[in-house]
Amino acid sequence: MSSIQASRGTRDILPDEVSYWQRVETIVREILVRAAYQEIRTPIFEQTALFERGMGEATDVVNKEMYTFKDRGDRSLTIRPEGTAGVARSYIEHNLHAQGGVQRLWYAGAMFRYERPQAGRQRQFHQLGVEVLGSGDVRADAEAIALATEILQTLGLKDLRLDLNSIGDANDRQTYREALVNYLTPFKEELDADSQDRLTRNPLRILDSKDPRTQTILDQAPSILDYLGSDSQRRFDRVQQLLSDLGIACNINSRLVRGLDYYTHTVFEIQSDDLGAQATVCAGGRYDGLVSELGGPETPAIGWAMGLERLILLLQQIQPVSPSKVDFYVVSRGEKAESQALILAQLLRRSGFTIELDLSGSAFGKQFKRADRSGAVACLILGDSEAETKTVQLKWLKSGEQTAIEQSALLETIADLRTKISHLKDEN
Template identity: 65%
Template sequence: MSKKFQAPRGTRDIWAPEVTYWQKFETTARQILGRAVYREIRTPAFEFTELFARGIGEATDIVGKEMYSFTDKKGRSLTLRPEGTAGVVRAYIENRLFAQGNIQRLWYIGSMFRYENPQAGRQRQFHQLGVEVLGSDDPRADVEVIAIAADLLRELGLSDLVVDLNSVGNSEDRQNYRDALVEYFTPFINELDQDSRDRLDRNPLRILDSKVPRTQEIATEAPSILDYLGAASQKHFDSVQTLLNDLGIAYKINPRLVRGLDYYTHTAFEIQSADLGAQSAVCGGGRYDRLVAELGGPDTPAVGWALGIERLTILLQQIATSGTNNLNAIDFYLVSRGDQAEPEAVKIAQKLRHAGFSVEIDLSGSKFDKQMKRANNSGAIAALLLGDREVNDNQIQLKWLASGEQEATSLSSLLAEPEQLRSQLKRAKQQGSD
């Protein structure tokens, strides 16, 4: 018996009906980003390891524990990308996009790779959509990317969105805060979890991200970054809040939000949705004014975000209904039986598809009752029934599956009046969701 192959742990196959939600997300994202004049960029799935070590930070868990790195045939260390920003910045520098003299609004979508413990919505191969605005230190850029993310999530049907907002200041503010955290946590060093002990000297801000109960308890009384913001950082943060208020975007200040990557400066944010009952982060990002220079480019301010597509599609499936929000509904399931009817059904299906309708044709050749059982389970709005008698009479049976109503109509009128047919489908779909 030949070996049975399985997908590696932490990877998964995606097919219908789930893939329909991915397609809906991608289509909506392209529309929203296109209206905001963001342009897509596609970067390699692997880069030189040093790009991520320098860009993300060697003290992070991503670089220290989670990257998929390998040595190529010439002895060079390469890494499957664990996030998208570093590769976009590398492309920005290498292709001298900064020489164009204008602000670059870019977006990307693709697979990322981290060696993590697989769980629902979090795989070792996962997918992200991200946006990056390079070349502006204006707080309006921070608010623009937040507003675009909120628009996208609302358009997809998520509600009760709230932005968790913080500022991590500039380099000087951050260093002062790091010193304060080291001073605060040092007396508790024997009570901290091992990861937090390791972070104390390397990256004490990450201790605030700990999920270990005792460490979380200790962190509740830790100093707040907001007490260490200089005048320029405070002005930037105040402007972001004012602009969010102007746009009616709900937010709450969360001084514990520091994000997981070393390159953040000033604004840090996560967008929370209550669609799962409890607050759940679906998008996160912030400003990273030092990263371009750190990777060898000119001093360039930047801001952006990324969202995990797996987690978002889980949310979309959970809030979807079987009615108007059923992304997998098809227009017609075409049932046919008979020497004349079966080839005629192929032609009818093709003509309907050319007119813009979705049509699934039953190719089993089984009896009408078996085909109708599949039609009822298909998610179609209506079934079209064609036998040899209907072909000879130039007719077809149209059955509305939700109500069970059935009528005979001529083939010529069915194909000649697509707008009328579209209106009938819309009404039937609405009635089926009531």
């Protein structure tokens, strides 16, 4: 019988990789808490209509990539392909807008899209995102980008590039849409198949095409920056100035439009050349019309999301992370000694030490070999004689120094043990 394996497009995150994820989560939480963001956790599946209305029925995500199913009540449900729509739905449903002021929210979790799996892109993937709802102030745009930049820099990433664009308001985009369609229509038969389909449904997405021939045609296409109204242009200029004031360099990319219909004005991507074709590690923009489109009040908003798989790939390239070292490895043999070892291990854990208790029941020699391989700083040894005398052998693995200590005395010297453990860890 063949073994069952993980489904295509999913992967296990094994213990030796989890340390990277934990580091990212810790740094993100610290930075966002300091910026007065609060965590929100939304359901993994939602009504399909949420994504059709929020993201746009003409988008590739809705048309090709969503995992949609009918439940027993014949309701159409979709496993979330992104986080923003769910946060907006929650904002409306729970009347968060009635609390007044700006809602600064962040989330992290698994998302699902039916795509061709490749490095940094899976069908089940993880995103970390922030959403600022209730502020149309241009400073919200700059602050959101600055926080993303701070997170990536704090993680130690370098050689990052910020691409920035404005897609204006609804009127700007409609004017530009007409100009783009007029330009591309004579070239329709030369466009790739996806772009031919998008020409009538979602022409701005043609700007994202990776097809070489289509890209050549787009070289002479009109730029959306030439179709911004005066208010949109002033807003875009102000965003650039604020980023400059913050010391954040940006590259103006007039072809950057993002793939979802709810975006307005500011859109951006942060990319790394170290990721090959899947270069984007963070992306987002302003979406002033999404909340009202979903039935809520007019609510200006901006947000971004980071793909955690891509971020972890970058961190693994530049920052090897060693697993946390064990303080004490506990070796025991004999029924009475094993019982005392379990009690001692729990007491030391409650005192803040990292303890690995050998549960094999094998001979002392094999347990000692595992203690050496564990990377522990010290080994605690209990056999029949120690069990009878209520003592424990304390062996410092690097020096080989070993002493017998009463179990009660060991617990009375917690402070001294902690100091010595810390010192030896620093030496290693």
